[in-house]
Amino acid sequence: MSSAKKSAERLIKKYPNRRLYDTQTSSYITLTDVKQLVLDADEFTVVDAKTNEDLTRSILLQIILEEEANGVPMFTSSVLSQIIRYYGHAMQGMMGSYLEKNVQAFTDIQNKFTSAATAGALEGKPFSPEMWTQFMNVQGPMMQGMMNNYIDQSKNLFLQMQEQMQSQSKAMFGAFPFPGLPNDKK
Numbered sequence: 001m002s003s004a005k006k007s008a009e010r011l012i013k014k015y016p017n018r019r020l021y022d023t024q025t026s027s028y029i030t031l032t033d034v035k036q037l038v039l040d041a042d043e044f045t046v047v048d049a050k051t052n053e054d055l056t057r058s059i060l061l062q063i064i065l066e067e068e069a070n071g072v073p074m075f076t077s078s079v080l081s082q083i084i085r086y087y088g089h090a091m092q093g094m095m096g097s098y099l100e101k102n103v104q105a106f107t108d109i110q111n112k113f114t115s116a117a118t119a120g121a122l123e124g125k126p127f128s129p130e131m132w133t134q135f136m137n138v139q140g141p142m143m144q145g146m147m148n149n150y151i152d153q154s155k156n157l158f159l160q161m162q163e164q165m166q167s168q169s170k171a172m173f174g175a176f177p178f179p180g181l182p183n184d185k186k
Helices: 003-007 031-039 056-070 077-086 092-122 129-138 140-173
Strands: 010-014 020-022 027-029 044-048
Touching (some): 031 044
Antiparallel strands (some): 020 027
């Protein structure tokens, strides 16, 4: 794929009849096609055809909903409930950032494994799910160590965010005398 094609963001218009129109290919597409754009790492924006309102997040959430309903769900009901509880909570912004950083860290680990595996025995062949299973079985102890490091880093990141929130709260509310709270000024 040329760098010119990759750098040009694709525009998809959503019409009131719920149809999606890809302006690059001048054709109507489905959510499955949009999912393929995501899998291919193609940049795109979905806008309402009449108002030009950005609907990209809405479409991506729709794809996630379909994926969760159609196969092996990635999120348990408990996780989804926890995520919902953060909406409107003081930690909402930090939780979004925390999740984003963790997904990126996990993606980086996966990319390292893929590049190490493809550089060795695969000679440029695609890394299939079956090959991933074999690779993970062989690499169990190493993978466990990497996942433990990942979990430790994730925990440390969350603790740092929590400490940052506490210090910001103390700075913001420290001047007010709240009963029952220790006074740092001695």
